[in-house]
Amino acid sequence: MPPLLRLENVSKVFRYGFFGFKFKAVDDVKIVIEDRPMIFTIAGESGSGKSTLAKLILRIYRPEYGKILFRDRNIYEIDDKEFRKYIQPIMQDPYASFNPMQRPIRYLRETLVNVAEVNDEKEVENLMDQTLAYVGLNPIEVKEKYQHEFSGGELQRLSIARVLLANPKIVIADEPVSMLDASIRMNIINLFKKIKDDLGITFIYITHDLATAYYMSDEIAIMFRGTVVEYGRSRSVLSNPLHPYTQALQESLPEPDTKKKRRWMEKKVRLGEYVEEEEFVVKGCKYVFRCPYAMTKCKTTPPPYINMNGVEVRCWLYAEGDG
Amino acid sequence: MERARQIVTLTRSLLNFKRFKLGLIIILFLVALSVMSYFSPEQHRWWYSYPKDRPPQWSSLDLILGTTTNGRPVFWAVSNAVTNSLYIGLFTALIGSHVGLLVGLLAGTLRGRLEQALILLIDPFIVMPGLPILIIFALALKQTMSIYTVPIILSIIAWAWPARNVRSIALSVIHRDFVTIASYSGIGFFNILIYEVMPYILGWHLTNFINTIIWAIGMETALAIFGLSILSEDTLGTMIYWILNYGAVFRGLWWWVLPPVILLVLIFVGFYLISISVSSYLNPRLRGGG
Amino acid sequence: MLVETDAVLKAVNVYGEYVLSPEISIKAVNDVSIQLQRNEIVGIAGESGCGKSTLIKVLYGFLDPPLTARGKVMLGVTNNYINILSVSEDYRRENIWWKNISYIPQNSMNVLNPFMRIGDHFSEVLSKHLKISKSEAYKIAEEYIGTMGLRKDVLKAFPHQLSGGMRQRIVVALALQLKPSIIFADEPTTAVDVILQKVLLQFLTEKQKELQNTLVLVTHDMGVHAMITQRMIVMYAGKIIEEAPTENLFEDPKHPYTQALVRSLPRLGDESPKIGLGGVPPDLKNPPLGCKFHPRCPYAADVCRKEEPPLIEYEKGWKVRCVLYSGR
Numbered sequence: 001m002p003p004l005l006r007l008e009n010v011s012k013v014f015r016y017g018f019f020g021f022k023f024k025a026v027d028d029v030k031i032v033i034e035d036r037p038m039i040f041t042i043a044g045e046s047g048s049g050k051s052t053l054a055k056l057i058l059r060i061y062r063p064e065y066g067k068i069l070f071r072d073r074n075i076y077e078i079d080d081k082e083f084r085k086y087i088q089p090i091m092q093d094p095y096a097s098f099n100p101m102q103r104p105i106r107y108l109r110e111t112l113v114n115v116a117e118v119n120d121e122k123e124v125e126n127l128m129d130q131t132l133a134y135v136g137l138n139p140i141e142v143k144e145k146y147q148h149e150f151s152g153g154e155l156q157r158l159s160i161a162r163v164l165l166a167n168p169k170i171v172i173a174d175e176p177v178s179m180l181d182a183s184i185r186m187n188i189i190n191l192f193k194k195i196k197d198d199l200g201i202t203f204i205y206i207t208h209d210l211a212t213a214y215y216m217s218d219e220i221a222i223m224f225r226g227t228v229v230e231y232g233r234s235r236s237v238l239s240n241p242l243h244p245y246t247q248a249l250q251e252s253l254p255e256p257d258t259k260k261k262r263r264w265m266e267k268k269v270r271l272g273e274y275v276e277e278e279e280f281v282v283k284g285c286k287y288v289f290r291c292p293y294a295m296t297k298c299k300t301t302p303p304p305y306i307n308m309n310g311v312e313v314r315c316w317l318y319a320e321g322d323g
Numbered sequence: 324m325e326r327a328r329q330i331v332t333l334t335r336s337l338l339n340f341k342r343f344k345l346g347l348i349i350i351l352f353l354v355a356l357s358v359m360s361y362f363s364p365e366q367h368r369w370w371y372s373y374p375k376d377r378p379p380q381w382s383s384l385d386l387i388l389g390t391t392t393n394g395r396p397v398f399w400a401v402s403n404a405v406t407n408s409l410y411i412g413l414f415t416a417l418i419g420s421h422v423g424l425l426v427g428l429l430a431g432t433l434r435g436r437l438e439q440a441l442i443l444l445i446d447p448f449i450v451m452p453g454l455p456i457l458i459i460f461a462l463a464l465k466q467t468m469s470i471y472t473v474p475i476i477l478s479i480i481a482w483a484w485p486a487r488n489v490r491s492i493a494l495s496v497i498h499r500d501f502v503t504i505a506s507y508s509g510i511g512f513f514n515i516l517i518y519e520v521m522p523y524i525l526g527w528h529l530t531n532f533i534n535t536i537i538w539a540i541g542m543e544t545a546l547a548i549f550g551l552s553i554l555s556e557d558t559l560g561t562m563i564y565w566i567l568n569y570g571a572v573f574r575g576l577w578w579w580v581l582p583p584v585i586l587l588v589l590i591f592v593g594f595y596l597i598s599i600s601v602s603s604y605l606n607p608r609l610r611g612g613g
Numbered sequence: 614m615l616v617e618t619d620a621v622l623k624a625v626n627v628y629g630e631y632v633l634s635p636e637i638s639i640k641a642v643n644d645v646s647i648q649l650q651r652n653e654i655v656g657i658a659g660e661s662g663c664g665k666s667t668l669i670k671v672l673y674g675f676l677d678p679p680l681t682a683r684g685k686v687m688l689g690v691t692n693n694y695i696n697i698l699s700v701s702e703d704y705r706r707e708n709i710w711w712k713n714i715s716y717i718p719q720n721s722m723n724v725l726n727p728f729m730r731i732g733d734h735f736s737e738v739l740s741k742h743l744k745i746s747k748s749e750a751y752k753i754a755e756e757y758i759g760t761m762g763l764r765k766d767v768l769k770a771f772p773h774q775l776s777g778g779m780r781q782r783i784v785v786a787l788a789l790q791l792k793p794s795i796i797f798a799d800e801p802t803t804a805v806d807v808i809l810q811k812v813l814l815q816f817l818t819e820k821q822k823e824l825q826n827t828l829v830l831v832t833h834d835m836g837v838h839a840m841i842t843q844r845m846i847v848m849y850a851g852k853i854i855e856e857a858p859t860e861n862l863f864e865d866p867k868h869p870y871t872q873a874l875v876r877s878l879p880r881l882g883d884e885s886p887k888i889g890l891g892g893v894p895p896d897l898k899n900p901p902l903g904c905k906f907h908p909r910c911p912y913a914a915d916v917c918r919k920e921e922p923p924l925i926e927y928e929k930g931w932k933v934r935c936v937l938y939s940g941r
Contacts, residue, residue, distance in 0.1 A: 046806060060503065084507055092500075096500040097501055098501050098504065099522075101523070107504060107510075108508075110509055111508040115507075151894075166508075182834075183660060184877075184891075186877045186879070186888060187891070188889075189879075189887075208806070210807075211879040214882070215884065215887065249807060254814075254836035254837045254841075255880050256863060256875065257863065261839065265840070269811050
């Protein structure tokens with residue numbers, strides 16, 4: 001069975017500034033997501049390119065290099081109507097996801113009619129009611145309200161309901177809980193897990209929060225300045241991080257567990273005095289300015305993907321064959 | 324039904340603003356004056372139908388504002404002028420601001436070659452100075468100028484700036500998340516234009532429409548002073564032309580000079596008041612929605 | 614004024630309200646009393662709408678309209694106590710801000726003037742408060758910058774020429790330069806990545822140890838509280854609902870809200886299922902009667918809907934606002 005989604009050597013170039021400073025927001029990314037229900041996390045800090053990658057998959061941006069394949073078909077060869085049945089988005093800001101001038105229910109209805117192609121009026125109402133109940137919302141209340149009458153958590157549930165009505169194969173969730181209060185995040189995260197188990201939908205979960213990533217994901221890809229530095233089964237990656245960046249991330253993560261306080265305080269972080277833009281244009285490994293293990297070839301040559309027991313790492317430390 | 328209700332609540336809350344009320348009173352007064360022109364006696368259109376240069380007399384309605392050097396009653400002339408000026412303003416706004424709206428919407432939402440083509444079309448018209456262009460057109464088309472063609476000529480300049488503005492509003496809206504969601508809900512391009520993007524533009528468009536009325540009347544007046552408007556018709560501008568032509572100011576014919584000037588000022592002030600009260604009403608609403 | 618020894622700040626019955634119109638006012642801080650001791654790190658936790666940011670603004674005395682405050686905020690200055698809320702803003706600007714209390718806001722760009730070089734930021738504050746010339750102040754700044762682990766040429770740069778992380782470190786350095794006795798940091802690391810967050814927090818705690826002053830850290834990130842703070846104050850809908858040493862709070866939270874919050878947090882290596890809290894925070898324009906948490910509380914009883922429970926001392930150093938504990 002061909003992989004559900006494959007990104008091959010995908011790069012996206014942006015330019016900004018008066019003299020057109022060019023940089024690759026996404027640089028030669030390779031990701032393979034197999035065709036079985038899973039939660040695939042793309043984790044990284046701001047500037048890592050994870051949101052750009054999401055937009056590339058959603059066809060909001062077009063890659064300058066590389067290919068994105070859905071079941072071995074180039075996504076640019078699939079027409080809009082079909083594409084929407086396969087891939088659907090959930091955005092970060094619940095309030096920005098719906099037009100303040102309209103009622104959110106409109107988008108659910110439209111999705112049912114246009115994407116799921118349900119024409120019978122009764123069936124449309126039925127499906128909407130069922131799905132709204134499934135995500136924990138009251139259908140009668142929802143149908144009357146405007147966007148500003150909902151809370152952030154409720155709006156995210158509405159986004160999820162809309163996505164379910166389209167019945168896609170992949171849901172791309174771009175930081176879906178980062179704008180919600182910590183105490184209600186779990187409700188949404190658990191809902192994702194439930195949907196994956198009940199309906200077999202694959203989630204691509206984009207986040208900077210490693211703790212929620214660990215909790216819910218099956219596989220994880222860590223991004224830094226546009227490149228994927230490590231990816232594989234999340235249990236492996238997070239319990240035994242190979243790439244120095246992943247290691248640094250894990251060590252820095254503050255955890256709500258006071259027993260870990262001493263260890264956290266003791267490990268000092270080394271910080272270079274680079275400017276962010278410089279890191280983007282490095283010819284070799286982007287992490288070279290901060291890496292405690294940096295070698296000379298790290299600056300000049302980008303490391304290849306090396307498979308270490310099922311986890312792919314992009315780091316010269318593991319390239320034993322080259323010496 | 325919902326829309327009608329919204330319009331009623333809109334007008335009601337607008338009436339709470341003193342500025343709107345004042346503007347409305349002025350405009351209603353002007354409209355009343357213009358309506359009266361339909362009851363004017365036939366002969367007022369002809370020159371020398373009355374003795375010329377007569378100061379105001381209370382003897383009859385015709386002579387309440389005196390007569391011009393052309394021997395026409397100022398009152399009826401001015402009433403007719405208001406009608407024609409308002410007409411020109413209104414039709415220029417109807418044509419110009421809506422063409423601008425359409426082009427701006429398309430320029431803001433399309434991508435690629437069409438978008439570039441539209442920008443290439445809009446920008447020259449913005450950069451070029453309006454009055455000289457209109458003078459050239461007016462000179463060239465002097466024969467065909469009439470009440471109906473002047474709005475079209477004015478619209479040649481009037482559409483460009485709204486197009487630019489509408490484009491920038493549309494651009495900012497089209498990049499927002501909810502448009503992506505709308506698109507992924509299968510909502511078609513034109514549907515998105517009308518129900519997702521347009522609500523954000525309508526507020527501006529309304530203010531622009533009113534401002535175009537003012538602009539058009541002002542432009543026509545400017546052209547008229549050069550003698551480049553439809554001199555055979557009464558507009559506030561052409562009246563000023565005749566005033567200047569006959570040196571009425573120097574000759575002290577105040578009853579002929581003051582009315583068109585005062586009425587012009589009233590038109591500008593009246594529409595301006597309505598324009599700003601509408602835009603200040605709409606502004607916080609646009610941000611909050613609902 | 615009864616103030617315990619070593620208390621640098623005592624706030625008594627403080628209110629912070631946003632007055633939007635004669636009819637609508639939001640009580641963001643609703644009758645809060647706290648004490649800050651010398652040489653401690655305190656965390657103020659809570660989620661959107663709890664009032665923690667407003668509380669800090671009131672304690673600091675930064676009352677930009679429509680924010681109004683009442684109550685007493687007694688600050689210990691040499692041998693005396695002055696009420697921050699009763700002196701004029703000019704007095705605060707001259708004598709209290711930067712010198713006795715410093716405030717680090719969320720976004721570094723709120724503090725740094727994009728038209729001023731970094732060095733000038735330092736020398737301006739130093740020269741004004743120490744009453745020395747700008748050039749002398751600049752020399753002091755040069756030495757000081759070295760102790761912060763930053764290069765001297767940073768002083769010549771403009772804010773936009775530096776990375777976000779550098780700017781945030783400079784803001785911290787600015788806040789500390791006059792060695793204030795209290796530092797309020799309002800979400801200082803939210804806009805910054807995880808690794809830099811650790812650098813900043815380690816930096817702040819090191820300096821706190823050195824200067825032996827009081828660090829008040831306001832953040833919704835419970836992980837940060839667990840790693841840094843010694844004791845915590847949890848706020849909900851404008852009131853303090855629990856106050857305890859950090860370790861106790863995480864180990865055995867008492868208030869149902871704190872329980873739900875702590876239990877919903879995922880941790881690395883922990884795959885046990887977590888459950889979130891239901892409902893939504895109350896609308897502060899129209900808050901519910903009785904206990905503000907009762908609509909979402911799994912233990913809500915009749916009395917909770919009618920009366921607001923008082924903040925009682927469960928044991929030494931541990932306060933809870935809940936009927937489950939006031940019946941002891």
